Amino acid sequence: DTEVTQTPKHLVMGMTNKKSLKCEQHMGHRAMYWYKQKAKKPPELMFVYSYEKLSINESVPSRFSPECPNSSLLNLHLHALQPEDSALYLCASSLVGQGLNEQFFGPGTRLTVL
Amino acid sequence: GQNIDQPTEMTATEGAIVQINCTYQTSGFNGLFWYQQHAGEAPTFLSYNVLDGLEEKGRFSSFLSRSKGYSYLLLKELQMKDSASYLCAPQTRTDKLIFGTGTRLQVFP
Numbered sequence: 001d002t003e004v005t006q007t008p009k010h011l012v013m014g015m016t017n018k019k020s021l022k023c024e025q026h027m028g029h030r031a032m033y034w035y036k037q038k039a040k041k042p043p044e045l046m047f048v049y050s051y052e053k054l055s056i057n058e059s060v061p062s063r064f065s066p067e068c069p070n071s072s073l074l075n076l077h078l079h080a081l082q083p084e085d086s087a088l089y090l091c092a093s094s095l096v097g098q099g100l101n102e103q104f105f106g107p108g109t110r111l112t113v114l
Numbered sequence: 115g116q117n118i119d120q121p122t123e124m125t126a127t128e129g130a131i132v133q134i135n136c137t138y139q140t141s142g143f144n145g146l147f148w149y150q151q152h153a154g155e156a157p158t159f160l161s162y163n164v165l166d167g168l169e170e171k172g173r174f175s176s177f178l179s180r181s182k183g184y185s186y187l188l189l190k191e192l193q194m195k196d197s198a199s200y201l202c203a204p205q206t207r208t209d210k211l212i213f214g215t216g217t218r219l220q221v222f223p
Contacts, residue, residue: 043213
């Protein structure tokens, strides 16, 4: 299994809703990432988990709350989002250490906040 | 600080060769990745360079000069399906990938 899966593919939510994005991989990768990508812009790193511990938080607002329940799963909990948070949310995973490690990306969740 | 510079758009003809340049400045550097991204899809890995020189992978090659903070991606025998954005992404010593704004390549028949 050499893929990263993400659910849902699309999500529409109101500003008062609470929702979660899910990401899963079974490649034995111990680093997992959340990126946000706006139209015609590059992916921007949000969070990095290494061995199920949060290692990087790129000053992301607290309305985004990541969780890594085990080495295969990564969640992003969303609460009280703003319309400007509408974007493609990408999950990625990679090996840890031992030089350069390619990040494998999932297909993304396209989020629309109304 | 971090700064990555690559052309915004390029056009080329099917069967031709195109070179996409990237210059970068990052605080700490492990190596450099190139990713391809079709519209509405996830980025897919193309190549990476750790040491200076050329890495060849089929129709795609990537070059790195660490001292100059410069890389390029060379695409040969262009096909229509190569129309996509190409993202230059240096990796820092904390394993962070910093993506450039991407170069949108259009291949014409």
